[in-house]
Amino acid sequence: MKAIINGELFIGNKFYKGRVLIIKGERIVDILSETELDSIYPEIEKIDANNNYVTPGFIDLQLNGCGGVLFNDEISLNTLEIMHKTNLKYGCTSFTPTLITTSDENIEKALNLVKNIKNKGDYGVLGLHIEGPYISLTKKGIHNPKFIRKADEAMIDKIVEAGKENVTIVTLAPENTDKMIISKLNKAGINVAVGHSNATYEEVKEKEAFGISLSTHLYNGMSSFGHREPGVVGAVFDSDIKAGIIADGFHCHYSAIKSAIKIMGERLYLVTDAVAPVGTDMEYFYFEGNKVYYKDGKCFGEDGTLGGSALTMDAGVRNLVRYCDITLEEAIRMATLYPAKAVGIENEFGKLQPGHYADIVFLDKHLNLKKVIAKGQEV
Template identity: 80%
Template sequence: MRKAIINGEIFIGNRFYKEKVLIFENDRIVDIINEVDFSKDGIEIIDAENNYVVPGFIDLQLNGCGGVLFNDDISEKTLETMYKTNLKYGCTSFTPTLITTSDENILKAISLVEGIDKEKYGVLGLHIEGPYISVEKKGIHNPKYIRKADEAIVDRIIESGKENVRIITLAPEKTEGKIISKLHSAGIGVALGHTNGTYEELKEKEGYGITLATHLYNGMSSFNHRNPGAVGTVFDSDICAGIIVDGFHCHYSAIKSAIKVMGERLYLVTDAVSPVGTDMEYFYFEGNKVYYKDGKCFGEDGTLGGSALTMDAGVRNLVKHCDITLEEAIRMATLYPAKAVKIDDRYGKLQPNYFADIVFLDKHLNLKKVIAKGIEY
């Protein structure tokens, strides 16, 4: 049965429209029409009650939530828990993120995602973050598993394809150009991250097919006017990057600067871990004890260990602290990540033939309703 959303401010293209009706059937949007042209006959009505109506949020870096971590339990049950928790915060699509671990776990994660109905859980494919990273910029990653790229594992990733592995994060200075090129040619997004590379090293490797960067500013060589590092490489490129807008990972001023430099190449991510949606005080992340207190996740040495950010909170932080419009904040959580991994032909917009992933926000940007693949939650 067709359903119609009425009485909302619907985000279409670059702005909000009143007196529009969004019609969807099953898991797809079928039409957006003027209110005056709408007939209610045979259509179920959903009253948006003057709330904002925006696309479902897309998170390209999510380690866990709802009390679970993907690294801890690589299972369909974990993905289901992550998805159900995500929906409470407006996130309808995500890349479950596997941080530095064993080959056995990487292969297990690939096989899992190959074998499930990904759309059922909002899964866009894996984000494999590590293990081919820099020890100097490892963050909370376990150094025990950090290693050079293994051609057999890389070939297995390529065999699985971009539908199952969307992103792989690696340190380019530690990785041969031919491996980066093979991954890029297969359509898999190669992201620089947890890298201590110099500007010169990274620019040289960029040419092999680096199109993304993982959690801008964090886990990478910093910008200096004489040594621009990884941050300078991202700024001086066409690379798209995720950024964690929680107030802990980056100063809001640094986020504002990145927005001004990068524009639509910058998108919101959470890098969330298991405490999201729970009252957990600590957890273990690949052998490291990580504490959760006052919204912050940190190891025993003070190293940040993921975040407790949610996508809706990230949007609020962008508007409140980063001097951008609500429209741009919404795009950073929807269209820009979709473009970064080349799925903006069906995700990231409210438009006919796109998935019916829809979020209602009140005027304080609090979540009121979520529709994912046409199902109301």
């Protein structure tokens, strides 16, 4: 057992001084006052937080790659291990490895890989995010058009068979997808996200009832909001749909993020959409056949199309506080509790609470990362 002392603990909705977090194995088991510690746990090992903020580990529901690797390029345990180790440097303790538009063969390979991981927590893996190939050509972004297609029952059945333990999110364009396919994924416990979609407001609202609960990278890869044609953005605003947002300053203006926060509240959560250059000095890479450059923090194709991001979760939290006029508490929730709630794992992730996984981040008063604990182990 271990005790985290001398920190400002983010418990519930606020930071508390004078509290101690008790960890046993992979889990948080107790929270008590510092005055009680020595009498209840006299011999316990202590971890000094040095007056830093102590928060839950960050959760990223859209991560294509980092540390020099892309999940699409090499669908392997080694790739997931590199991604996890890189994530931990930036406070991200759990993530959904994201497979963008590709062949059925690669989708099956990813399904089999994740199904055969005995302890996904060792790799920080929550389950797959399959982003495409059932998307709109018009809103494809960097996705390879040769693989974009309508969903077929055989492949959907394989995704459903893999189950919610292995597939967390499927992103698709509702205007190109039969409502019964959306319903089948939803009934299997898989979160269906609208994304890379040119749907009208009406098309999204029609399919929402069949199980669309999420939206992938709000504003990006979707029909924009207009006062006569609200599009996908308007449908998301006018719904219970939860959405990820990329707070890197490139994917959308910070003012647009502020507006989304005001409209959506806890339905909006931080994602990175990160790609290979994160944690490296590489100048370019290939994303499903497209050359993508990395310069000055921005990832872009030869035609200027954004190709993922180089954002990290800790930087995203800082950006939300600095540029989006929200409290640190709300920024932390957007990186922890809100993504956990979005995919229904808030009973074990996203909070400093007894029974939850001991995924913990220490931030100094400038919001720089100081220490990470993943499943009870100091990184």
